[in-house]
Amino acid sequence: MSFEEKVTWVNTVTTIIVAAIYAWIVGGQLADNPVADIAYQTPMLIAVGAIIVLTIAGVIAVAIGTAVGAEITGEGSVDDIDRRDERDININRRGDIVGYYVSSAFMIGALAVTMLDYAQFWIAHAIFAGLLVSGLTASAVKLVVYRRGF
Amino acid sequence: MGKPTKVTNSIRALRFAAGEMTQAELADRVDMTRQTIIAIEQGRYSPSLEVAFKIARVLNVPLDEVFHYPEESASAADSAKK
Numbered sequence: 338m339s340f341e342e343k344v345t346w347v348n349t350v351t352t353i354i355v356a357a358i359y360a361w362i363v364g365g366q367l368a369d370n371p372v373a374d375i376a377y378q379t380p381m382l383i384a385v386g387a388i389i390v391l392t393i394a395g396v397i398a399v400a401i402g403t404a405v406g407a408e409i410t411g412e413g414s415v416d417d418i419d420r421r422d423e424r425d426i427n428i429n430r431r432g433d434i435v436g437y438y439v440s441s442a443f444m445i446g447a448l449a450v451t452m453l454d455y456a457q458f459w460i461a462h463a464i465f466a467g468l469l470v471s472g473l474t475a476s477a478v479k480l481v482v483y484r485r486g487f
Numbered sequence: 488m489g490k491p492t493k494v495t496n497s498i499r500a501l502r503f504a505a506g507e508m509t510q511a512e513l514a515d516r517v518d519m520t521r522q523t524i525i526a527i528e529q530g531r532y533s534p535s536l537e538v539a540f541k542i543a544r545v546l547n548v549p550l551d552e553v554f555h556y557p558e559e560s561a562s563a564a565d566s567a568k569k
Contacts, residue, residue, distance in 0.1 A: 339521075423534070
């Protein structure tokens with residue numbers, strides 16, 4: 338697995354875990370509280386920050402693991418860390434293009450929710466969901482293309 | 488699902504012929520990752536022309552000895568013309 342593919346996995350797993358925790362914390366309040374009373378702002382900001390911080394930490398851990406693994410097994414080298422070639426760039430581009438289309442669809446959805454006068458809670462979550470789903474979609478495309486080729 | 492690319496190659500055999508060069512050594516010499524060299528050998532990735540030339544140069548053989556593209560069959564060519 339190339340370093341870029343490992344980074345994609347780190348980003349994917351981190352996003353899924355944080356999104357699941359966020360959905361459990363905020364979504365769990367929907368049954369008992371009107372949306373206007375749900376304080377989602379701080380949890381949402383923490384979720385975004387957590388994805389960024391945990392992804393950075395994960396990438397550092399992967400880099401350390403790559404270096405230690407190269408030392409122990411003799412396979413690979415520290416030069417593999419942060420190494421990107423044309424295949425990585427092309428795969429990233431393909432995934433990001435798909436993510437862009439997903440993001441655009443969610444933005445249209447967010448516009449619709451706004452125009453239909455839904456509560457601020459739903460507008461914010463339409464946008465937040467767009468960011469998460471487009472990111473996950475881009476990552477999924479990249480991981481499939483890494484395995485299947487193109 | 489069909490193969491991602493029709494381009495095939497003889498990199499593995501040529502590596503062994505070139506003093507048993509490893510995938511890692513070839514990757515270092517053409518400035519690619521080892522995983523990309525593996526993907527090329529397995530037909531999961533078709534490299535750019537520049538990288539193809541670099542690989543041929545490192546293996547010290549002409550480009551068309553490294554990479555191959557299937558001839559179109561006569562019936563397929565006729566169908567394309569119609």
